[in-house]
Amino acid sequence: MVEKPPFLGFGLGLRPQHYPEILDADKELPIDWFEIISENYMVEGGRPLQMLDRIKERYPVVMHGVSMSIASTAPLNMEYLARLKKLADHANPKWISDHLCWTGVHGVNLHDLLPIPYTEEALNHVAGRISKVQDFLGRCIAIENVSSYIEFKESEMDEWTFVSEIAKRADCWLLLDVNNVFVSGQNHQFDDGNFIEQIPVERVVQFHLAGHSEGEDVLIDTHDQPVCDEVFELYEKALKRFGPVSTMIERDDNIPPLAELLDELNRARQIASGILSPEQLKTAA
Amino acid sequence: MAKNLVELQSQMQSDILKRESGVLKRFSVPKHTTAEKRFAVYQDAYQIRLVEVLSEDYEVTWKYLGDEQFYQLAVEYIKTHPSDQTNMRWFGRHFPEFLTQSPLSSDHPVLTEIASIEKALDDAFDAADGDTATMEDLAAIPPEVISDLTFKLHPTCRLLRQKTNALDIYMALVNEQTPDPLESFDETKYTLVWRSDMMCQYRALDAEEGMLVDLMLEGKDFALMCEMAATMQDADSAASRVAGHITNWLQSQMISQLIFAK
The missing domain is CATH 3.90.930 (Outer Surface Protein A; domain 3)
Incomplete structure (x- = not known):
């Protein structure tokens, strides 16, 4: 197994609304690193890449994609992967991640993180594709568990077993989205604490903390709300199990002022400082 | 090849795009809800997300047309131009051309x-x-x-x-x-x-x-x-x-x- 990347500390998803506050700040902001949405920077030029260049001069960066469609039965999109690799060469991220999902088949992109049944067939299919992607990119990638609203009758195992087995077979890292564990736990009535307990410690390189919305009889992973108390409680359990793991607040919609996200990030920091030793909390920087 | 998965994804995608329900029988959901309601989250999200992208990319066209007409055109565009892009940023790239063919454009050639x-x-x-x-x-x-x-x-x-x-x-x-x-x-x-x-x-x-x-x-x-x-x-x-x-x-x-x- 490839050695885990170092603990980066506490970060934020980089959003264009916050560029000026981040880059023009008089004093150092309490942000240890940024996660960029890969697709937003897979462009020819202009402001996105200019901003990325300025951010990466000052902060460690990781890349997080939404369109790898690693669980799709459509052929791997090699043109997409080539552009992803080009961006990685440019951005020099600490790691690259995407979701354990499919986004479309037959040339269509539904722009959603769609679930798959947890079967041996799917395990072989997805693990094989992750290996191919890692070979192409020449690096280990991290795969994120998604929120889901349905399960499949044909599933042969639990989600946590499937996720753990994928990581083992593909020899990849995991990005554990704590909100997604909570949302899926509520939606499918499983014990989210047990999910956390079943994931292999040595594979998890990053935590996502995010907010969700309530629909009719369902929680929806909208990333447009603050992180709720229950997700912070689950984060605490995750820290106890996994130790120091690079943690970030992921907000994609209804974007608040940076200060509000820093408050949320500070809450994560405080929770971590109550569980981890100062030595454990030292970042690679 | 993951034959079962191929067939499942084809059907699920088709049912999202066409708002059909053939795939529902393959889902398992808790007793307090229905597969139909849960699948609707995915079906709704597809259209909502893409209408939102069009209304951001063509905000002035939207202002000119008003909510109702813009929404109608956006929904029609989504039906006729399923996204084939890995970034939604380019989903609406055919929208100006699409508007030339819309019956609405004969009333509003400026659109x-x-x-x-x-x-x-x-x-x-x-x-x-x-x-x-x-x-x-x-x-x-x-x-x-x-x-x-x-x-x-x-x-x-x-x-x-x-x-x-x-x-x-x-x-x-x-x-x-x-x-x-x-x-x-x-x-x-x-x-x-x-x-x-x-x-x-x-x-x-x-x-x-x-x-x-x-x-x-x-x-x-x-x-x-x-x-x-x-x-x-x-x-x-x-x-x-x-x-x-x-x-x-x-x-x-x-x-x-x-x-x-x-």
Whole structure:
């Protein structure tokens, strides 16, 4: 197994609304690193890449994609992967991640993180594709568990077993989205604490903390709300199990002022400082 | 090949796109809800997300049309143009062209032209970076080759050739003002869109400048540009007018390269 990347500390998803506050700040902001949405920077030029260049001069960066469609039965999109690799060469991220999902088949992109049944067939299919992607990119990638609203009758195992087995077979890292564990736990009535307990410690390189919305009889992973108390409680359990793991607040919609996200990030920091030793909390920087 | 997964994903995608329910029997959900309700989260999200993208990318077209008509057109576009892009940023790239075929466009011929301005601005935003030629570069050109001088436009430049007062309507709507009534013209109205210092810019060009930019795009040289300018306005001052335009273009970072035989 490839050695885990170092603990980066506490970060934020980089959003264009916050560029000026981040880059023009008089004093150092309490942000240890940024996660960029890969697709937003897979462009020819202009402001996105200019901003990325300025951010990466000052902060460690990781890349997080939404369109790898690693669980799709459509052929791997090699043109997409080539552009992803080009961006990685440019951005020099600490790691690259995407979701354990499919986004479309037959040339269509539904722009959603769609679930798959947890079967041996799917395990072989997805693990094989992750290996191919890692070979192409020449690096280990991290795969994120998604929120889901349905399960499949044909599933042969639990989600946590499937996720753990994928990581083992593909020899990849995991990005554990704590909100997604909570949302899926509520939606499918499983014990989210047990999910956390079943994931292999040595594979998890990053935590996502995010907010969700309530629909009719369902929680929806909208990333447009603050992180709720229950997700912070689950984060605490995750820290106890996994130790120091690079943690970030992921907000994609209804974007608040940076200060509000820093408050949320500070809450994560405080929770971590109550569980981890100062030595454990030292970042690679 | 994961045969079962292939078949499942095809059916699930089809049911999301067509809002059908054949795949429901394969889902398992808790007793307090139904597979139909849960699957609707995915079905709803597809349309909501793409309507939102179109309304962000074509915000002024939306303002011009109003909520109801824009929504109808957006839904129709989504049906006829399923996304094939890994980034939603390009999902709406066919929207201006789609509007030319919409029955609504015969009532509002300006629609396509407003949407084209918005698309050109979006395209200029993250178009490839390029060199920018300067006045110093121009000054360094030997006088004896100036008539053969040609120009490479900056890669962010887009020249729109329109037949209505779309730009005036666009500007009024951006500035929260009531737009003038629609006007159609026989002659071409030129609008140039480009990026300078990372900011998207646009401006109307008069007929002469529009023609000169067209000639630049065709790779025609300074001498021909002056010749053509002489046919548009006063012939004696044609060369100085063209020189004035070139100065303005250089200062606006619209020119990437001045090309001449060394």
